[in-house]
Amino acid sequence: MNFSDALHLKYNIICELIENGSHILDLGCGDGTLLKMLAEKKHTYGKGIEISQENVIKCINKGLSVIQGNIDEGLEDFEGQNIDYVILNQTLQSVHKPDFVIDEMLKTGKKVIVSFPNFGYWRIRLYLLFKGKMPKSEMLPFEWYDTPNIHLLTVKDFFDFCEKRHINILKTILVRKARPIKSKFKRYFADIFAEEVVFVISG
Amino acid sequence: MPFAVIAEAYTLGNIPNEVAMKNSVGKVETKFYNYNGKITLSSGREFGPVQIAYETYGTLNDAKDNAILILHALTGDAHSAGYHSENDKKAGWWDEMIGPDKAFDTNKYFVISSNVFGGCSGTTGPSSVNPETGKRYGLSFPVITIEDTVTVQKLLIDYFGIKKLIVAGGSMGGMQAMSWAASYPEYVTKTIVIASSASSNAQSIAFNAVGRNAIFSDTNFNNGDYYDGDYPERGLSVARMIGHITYLCQESMHKKFGRRLQNKEKLTFDFGIDFQVESYLQHQGLSFVERFDANSYIYITKAVDYFDLEEQYGSLEKAFEKSNSSFLIISFSSDWLYPTHQSKEITQALVKAKKDVSFCEIKSPCGHDAFLLEFDTQTNIIKSFLKKDS
Numbered sequence: 001m002n003f004s005d006a007l008h009l010k011y012n013i014i015c016e017l018i019e020n021g022s023h024i025l026d027l028g029c030g031d032g033t034l035l036k037m038l039a040e041k042k043h044t045y046g047k048g049i050e051i052s053q054e055n056v057i058k059c060i061n062k063g064l065s066v067i068q069g070n071i072d073e074g075l076e077d078f079e080g081q082n083i084d085y086v087i088l089n090q091t092l093q094s095v096h097k098p099d100f101v102i103d104e105m106l107k108t109g110k111k112v113i114v115s116f117p118n119f120g121y122w123r124i125r126l127y128l129l130f131k132g133k134m135p136k137s138e139m140l141p142f143e144w145y146d147t148p149n150i151h152l153l154t155v156k157d158f159f160d161f162c163e164k165r166h167i168n169i170l171k172t173i174l175v176r177k178a179r180p181i182k183s184k185f186k187r188y189f190a191d192i193f194a195e196e197v198v199f200v201i202s203g
Numbered sequence: 204m205p206f207a208v209i210a211e212a213y214t215l216g217n218i219p220n221e222v223a224m225k226n227s228v229g230k231v232e233t234k235f236y237n238y239n240g241k242i243t244l245s246s247g248r249e250f251g252p253v254q255i256a257y258e259t260y261g262t263l264n265d266a267k268d269n270a271i272l273i274l275h276a277l278t279g280d281a282h283s284a285g286y287h288s289e290n291d292k293k294a295g296w297w298d299e300m301i302g303p304d305k306a307f308d309t310n311k312y313f314v315i316s317s318n319v320f321g322g323c324s325g326t327t328g329p330s331s332v333n334p335e336t337g338k339r340y341g342l343s344f345p346v347i348t349i350e351d352t353v354t355v356q357k358l359l360i361d362y363f364g365i366k367k368l369i370v371a372g373g374s375m376g377g378m379q380a381m382s383w384a385a386s387y388p389e390y391v392t393k394t395i396v397i398a399s400s401a402s403s404n405a406q407s408i409a410f411n412a413v414g415r416n417a418i419f420s421d422t423n424f425n426n427g428d429y430y431d432g433d434y435p436e437r438g439l440s441v442a443r444m445i446g447h448i449t450y451l452c453q454e455s456m457h458k459k460f461g462r463r464l465q466n467k468e469k470l471t472f473d474f475g476i477d478f479q480v481e482s483y484l485q486h487q488g489l490s491f492v493e494r495f496d497a498n499s500y501i502y503i504t505k506a507v508d509y510f511d512l513e514e515q516y517g518s519l520e521k522a523f524e525k526s527n528s529s530f531l532i533i534s535f536s537s538d539w540l541y542p543t544h545q546s547k548e549i550t551q552a553l554v555k556a557k558k559d560v561s562f563c564e565i566k567s568p569c570g571h572d573a574f575l576l577e578f579d580t581q582t583n584i585i586k587s588f589l590k591k592d593s
Binding site for chain 2: 047053056057059060061062063064065066067068069077078081
């Protein structure tokens with residue numbers, strides 16, 4: 001499976017979570033691939049927020065509405081907009097204030113979809129154990145000094161985070177090789193077998 | 204023309220007109236529309252008749268729904284694209300953006316560009332003759348606002364029978380575009396605001412005030428009544444020099460001029476022109492005087508200073524409340540006259556007003572003038588935005 005196929009499969013997981021015609025806000029929407037897919041498959045409407053000029057232009061080229069901005073500055077303008085889903089896809093680990101961003105998302109959207117690479121994945125654990133170096137993988141390809149991923153976390157960390165803050169977890173989808181893992185013991189083995197994870201949460 | 208010849212022409216930096224003409228709307232002429240009724244100005248005063256200088260490129264379709272109104276900045280004119288004659292050295296002021304297959308594609312759209320009310324390039328302004336007195340208006344011309352310029356443009360749009368249109372402009376043109384979207388929400392389908400602001404900030408008012416004072420302090424100004432005497436060219440050229448500094452930025456000026464001396468090896472120890480930047484500004488000032496009316500400069504800068512959508516509508520959100528338009532807001536990273544945060548304010552208000560809006564800050568070292576220089580990125584963004592379903 002090549003990289004773009006895998007990406008497509010992962011976007012599909014998020015796509016399946018969203019009802020037809022939903023109002024969405026995609027934070028850190030990148031080049032707009034997911035937004036475009038949602039608009040085509042689920043007839044969603046809404047905007048993306050993206051920090052890089054190059055990506056903003058790519059979004060506009062795709063006919064999407066996008067605002068160049070920094071999600072660490074908050075989502076105040078979007079409050080009271082009746083947004084069904086606020087999406088933070090593979091971006092949580094690179095924001096400066098993840099707790100603040102999640103709070104803002106919960107205030108803004110009826111439901112929030114958060115996905116991130118799981119730093120507790122067994123390969124990553126072994127990498128650190130045996131190599132003694134900051135783990136690198138296809139999902140985390142950067143060196144420690146140039147990585148945008150400044151807030152790496154594990155699935156367990158996120159469960160704890162939600163518990164402490166009384167955030168409702170509506171759905172947890174563990175992902176391995178770009179496909180959902182079907183397991184009865186999600187809660188306990190999640191941290192080991194999931195390469196990444198998608199949460200649906202609400203305030 | 205064979206490619207080799209074209210390529211050679213480009214490398215020589217001397218593009219024969221024939222070649223340039225091919226990529227443009229070609230030969231165009233400025234036309235005039237005369238409205239004989241009266242309009243009510245923001246000040247409450249009635250004014251008329253009004254003449255509007257305009258140019259059009261492309262063809263208006265039968266449904267009359269493919270029009271784009273291009274709105275010029277402070278000292279622009281109706282001639283935004285093409286050439287007035289085969290011997291023209293310069294094309295219209297936004298020729299790189301308007302034409303076949305360009306950002307504003309004249310194969311598809313009917314592009315209208317008019318000189319602003321209060322201006323001096325064919326539309327009624329202080330240098331026009333008041334039909335009641337037979338004399339030029341001078342300072343008896345009413346103080347006007349950006350909204351008044353839009354009121355006058357609307358006369359032209361009505362004359363064409365257009366009910367749906369796209370509006371686009373940079374700087375003061377962006378203010379007019381926003382004013383259009385706010386004043387005629389049922390007309391505007393798409394609004395493009397470049398390097399602009401929903402209100403003039405204290406700094407930009409200050410620079411305009413200094414410009415106006417330079418004109419007032421010229422003894423030739425004679426209270427605006429100089430048309431039969433000596434022209435206040437010192438004052439107007441200083442005003443232009445000040446304005447020009449605000450259109451550039453430190454980086455672009457440093458790159459362009461540094462501390463290089465003008466046609467000399469050493470400092471002269473007198474008060475003549477030592478530096479290239481001085482010479483450049485003087486040239487800008489003097490060449491401006493030849494094409495621009497001092498009174499128009501006073502009136503139009505005042506209109507820009509008065510512009511404040513928030514004050515006018517109670518809030519920026521309210522200004523756009525009724526609009527059905529999609530919006531594209533563009534700013535430039537090095538623009539300190541209308542800095543990015545002012546474009547963000549517009550964007551935020553549009554988000555709050557639940558409008559369809561995209562915002563992009565283009566990295567550029569060109570300062571405020573970037574909207575007249577950064578063609579590739581602007582073209583890329585605007586083309587996509589215009590293609591989008593509204």
